[in-house]
Amino acid sequence: MSDLGHSKHNKSSRKELKELKKIFDNNKFYLNKSTIKQAGYGVFSNKNFKAKSRLDEYIGEIIDDEEGAKRNDKSYFFRVFHKDGSSHIIDALPHEHSNIMKFVNGVKTPQQRKRQNCEAYQRNDKIYYRALRDINVGDELLVDYGPTYWLKPEELEKFYSKM
Numbered sequence: 001m002s003d004l005g006h007s008k009h010n011k012s013s014r015k016e017l018k019e020l021k022k023i024f025d026n027n028k029f030y031l032n033k034s035t036i037k038q039a040g041y042g043v044f045s046n047k048n049f050k051a052k053s054r055l056d057e058y059i060g061e062i063i064d065d066e067e068g069a070k071r072n073d074k075s076y077f078f079r080v081f082h083k084d085g086s087s088h089i090i091d092a093l094p095h096e097h098s099n100i101m102k103f104v105n106g107v108k109t110p111q112q113r114k115r116q117n118c119e120a121y122q123r124n125d126k127i128y129y130r131a132l133r134d135i136n137v138g139d140e141l142l143v144d145y146g147p148t149y150w151l152k153p154e155e156l157e158k159f160y161s162k163m
């Protein structure tokens with residue numbers, strides 16, 4: 001995930017959830033209120049997946065840094081690196097460009113880290129999620145957004161100054 005910030009996604013209503021489910025639920029995954037307090041919606045499995053199996057692609061609008069800088073909500077950004085060192089951003093915020101993987105929550109606390117069951121990886125210019133261990137029907141998908149996602153702007157500066 002991008003280090004470009006995160007915002008509050010903890011407001012959910014039954015009506016909104018119903019509408020979102022119509023758009024995003026599929027045969028593999030469904031949306032529901034997250035098992036993590038204050039985290040908003042989360043993604044739950046409709047199937048059993050073996051460890052290492054590919055779950056789905058992280059889909060969104062493809063934008064460059066200039067466009068990314070203009071967008072207020074950067075919490076659905078994912079940076080994709082190219083072989084020549086350049087990169088682009090996938091912004092999954094707009095529903096029309098995304099799929100259910102935009103709702104996968106990230107582990108934040110040591111307790112949550114123990115529950116991480118999937119990871120993101122890049123293949124060519126695409127981002128996919130895969131199972132880190134067996135995932136069973138009803139499990140919530142939890143990924144690690146990376147070392148910078150939860151940092152405040154001042155902590156980010158410190159993080160990069162050490163590199």
Ligand SMILES: C[S@@+](CC[C@H](N)C(=O)[O-])C[C@H]1O[C@@H](n2cnc3c(N)ncnc32)[C@H](O)[C@@H]1O
Pocket residue numbers: 005006007008009010034036037038039040041042075076102103104105106107108109112
């Ligand atoms: C990519 S969105 C995930 C989907 C989001 N839960 C929703 O309902 O739209 C990332 C945002 O979800 C929330 N979130 C994800 N993991 C969380 C966690 N462990 N604790 C609290 N909030 C979390 C944060 O607001 C974060 O910026």
